[in-house]
Amino acid sequence: MIFNYLVQNWIEIAAVILAIFYLVLAVKQNILCWICGIMSSILYFFIMHSASLYMEACLQIFYVFMGFYGWSQWKIAASNKLPFVVNTWSKSRHFSAISLILIFSFISALLLQSFSDAAFPFLDALVAWGAVVATYMVAKKLLENWIYWLVIDSISIVLFISRDLWPTAFLFTIYIVIIIIGYRSWRATLQGKNAVSA
Numbered sequence: 001m002i003f004n005y006l007v008q009n010w011i012e013i014a015a016v017i018l019a020i021f022y023l024v025l026a027v028k029q030n031i032l033c034w035i036c037g038i039m040s041s042i043l044y045f046f047i048m049h050s051a052s053l054y055m056e057a058c059l060q061i062f063y064v065f066m067g068f069y070g071w072s073q074w075k076i077a078a079s080n081k082l083p084f085v086v087n088t089w090s091k092s093r094h095f096s097a098i099s100l101i102l103i104f105s106f107i108s109a110l111l112l113q114s115f116s117d118a119a120f121p122f123l124d125a126l127v128a129w130g131a132v133v134a135t136y137m138v139a140k141k142l143l144e145n146w147i148y149w150l151v152i153d154s155i156s157i158v159l160f161i162s163r164d165l166w167p168t169a170f171l172f173t174i175y176i177v178i179i180i181i182g183y184r185s186w187r188a189t190l191q192g193k194n195a196v197s198a
């Protein structure tokens with residue numbers, strides 16, 4: 001029975017494994033995280049589309065492009081032998097980012113309700129637009145990306161369970177634990193930078 005499940009769901013399981021590698025490598029500040037993220041996103045495009053989570057499917061295309069962008073950003077720093085520099089945003093930048101996420105989510109949800117059979121259009125859109133901002137924050141090495149991901153992934157767990165995507169829901173539960181580790185690791189890096197510059 002387990003074997004049959006693995007055979008029927010091998011694409012989702014492969015995407016889950018690659019996604020775990022992405023996050024673990026990101027926590028370790030390893031540039032190979034972007035390769036794993038790109039491969040996982042390609043698989044998840046087909047998974048999300050088949051689950052009628054169309055914003056999530058579009059998000060995977062964005063992830064692929066951001067994977068290449070993140071790779072290039074981290075590669076430039078590595079080739080110039082620059083240290084991994086963690087930064088933060090001001091409260092006003094966060095207010096602007098969250099406002100844009102909510103505005104685009106409402107607009108997208110209205111469009112999805114009108115022109116598609118999307119499941120949970122607002123939550124689908126909220127997770128997608130939140131992930132767009134959070135992925136950009138990872139590429140720019142912003143500490144608060146982990147907080148954004150904590151909110152996004154918590155909502156995603158509910159969304160994926162509702163669509164019977166159990167391996168993916170389990171993945172995002174693991175993500176919650178890794179996110180906490182990632183936040184602490186990057187915060188330590190930031191505090192170390194501040195100590196050196198003080």
